[in-house]
Amino acid sequence: MFRLISLFLVVVGLLIINTVEGEEPEKRVNEIHNKALTVDTHCDTPMLLLRENFDIGKRNAPPQNRVDFPGMKEGGLDAIFFAAFTSQRERTPENTEAAYQTANKMIDATFDACKKYSEMAEVATTSEDATRIEAAGKRAIYIGMENGFPLGSDIKRVTEFYNRGVRYITLCHSSNNDICDSSTDRVGQEHNGLSRFGKKVVREMNKLGMIIDVSHISDKSFFDVIKYSKAPIIASHSSVRSIAHHNRNMNDEMIKALAKNKGVIQICLLDVYIKDPDTTTVRYQKEKELREIFNTTFNSMNDDGKNKVRSRWREIREKYPRELPTVADYVDHIDYVKNLVGIDYVGIGSDFDGGGGLADCADVSHFPNITMEMLKRDYTEEEILKVWGGNFFRVFRENESLAKIN
Ligand SMILES: [Zn+2]
Incomplete structure (x- = not known):
């Protein structure tokens, strides 16, 4: 009997230790998410908003959908950028007009979704908005534009989209456009970086306080942007080329130039940008x-x-x-940037609903796993807060205040 009791006590003891050990880090993760102003700078969910059967106010499941308002709450995500994405087609007037219409539809759909679920989310347009909306217990939804194709070659459209709420433009997508060369165009360079129109776009965006997004653009386009932009820039969803050797990722020289510009690289969760494929x-x-x-x-x-x-x-x-890469593979990229240029120049941009998703971070509700991994690697709370939004919002504010001076 005595032996049985001791065995019982040992089992109970082990259970208690396990529970404490299991709960502590999770509690810590929660505390950090409550304290942080967390932002994911890129998802392609507006494409789904155009579908009739998609309801962003309900919990959905990957792989069909990876971002919804309840999932954001569950994952401790305060703010996100919805990308009005258009794929690059041949640059005819008809195709440009179609892209312009599509981008506008996605922006409308984003406003409609936030109106429909106004108790859960609100469209945000200033850096300050996220703090206010978070304090109200809601999610801040920012609008970005992935691919400047809808601008065509009309500079007035930059202001037009700014007035519609767009706060960054990813200058191009998988192919070259009128603004600049892409990192993945099969034909190769067309403008040798930024075009003459592209330089005007950069100037106009700086004037308005619209953030320039260099994800997808060619290396030469990137260095041109660095040269011409007066404001710090972002890569809304790119990773480290020294780890995953994809043209879409940034090499060390680019990351160093980005840090000098006081910009930020938001590490992307897409498999081939995290790990070279087998x-x-x-x-x-x-x-x-x-x-x-x-x-x-x-x-x-x-x-x-x-x-x-x-x-x-x-x-x-x-x-x-x-076999998808894991959060540990993902945090290797954050580590790399931290070691190369410091913690102030790295953040998170999922590309959910546009190809992003890891084995243990399949949707927005799994974001705490990234925080947990950073804690395991002895990141301080201050560093984690910077990665989760501090760095990005610093860039955002800088763009806003430079616009006021201009
Ligand atoms: Zn993209």
């Missing part, structure tokens, strides 16, 4: 074959042919699921 897998090989089709004959196919390629793509993804 090229030995069947999935990789099959996808490579399909990518070749996309790059060559796809555009000249009829609808039937295109649909066959698309469903083949889906089949491969289902049959050979990929």
Whole structure:
């Protein structure tokens, strides 16, 4: 009997120790999220807002959706940038007009969603707004524009979109546009960096206090922006090229220049920007074959042919699921920037609903896992607060005050 009792006590003791050990770090994470003004500077959720069956006021599930208002609350996320995204098409007047319409629809949809769920979220336009909205227990929704394609070559549209609430513009997307060269255009350079119009756009954005976003743009475009921008800039969703060797990521020289500019790189959660893909897998090989089709004959196919390629793509993804990088792999990028230039120049930009998502951070509600990992690596509270928003809001405020001087 005595032995039984002692065994019982040992088990209870172990349970208590485990509970305390299990709860403590989580409590700490919660405390930090309550204290911080947390921001994710990039998601593509407005694309989903245009779909009828999507309800942002309800808890949704990945992979179909990774950002919704209740999920933001659950994940201790105070603010987010919704990107009005348009993909780059051939730069005809018709396509430019269509992109302009789409961007406007996404902005309208963002305002509508916040109006519909006004007890949960509000559209924010100034750096101060996030603090006020957070204090009211709501989520601050900022608007960014991913790809300057909707501007066409009309400089007046910069002010027009600013007046609609847009607070950053990602100058281009996967292909070159009238503003600058992209890091991933198959044809290569067209303007050798920023075009003449692109320089005007930079000047205009500085004047208005609109933040310039260098994610997606070519290295030469980046250095041109550094040269011409009077205000600090951001990479709203980019990672470290020395770790994941993708052109979309930033090399050390760029990160150093960004820090000198007092800007910030917001590390992206997209798999190939976090870890180089394993090229030995069947999935990789099959996808490579399909990518070749996309790059060559796809555009000249009829609808039937295109649909066959698309469903083949889906089949491969289902049959050979990929192993996603983890939060630990992700925080390696934060570490890298911290070691290279210091903690003041790094933040978080998920790219959720645009390709972002890790094995243990699949949607906004999982963001505390990133905080937990930083704690494990002995980041101080001050450092974590900087990563989660302090750095970004410093850049935002600087853009606003420079605009007032201009
Ligand atoms: Zn993007």
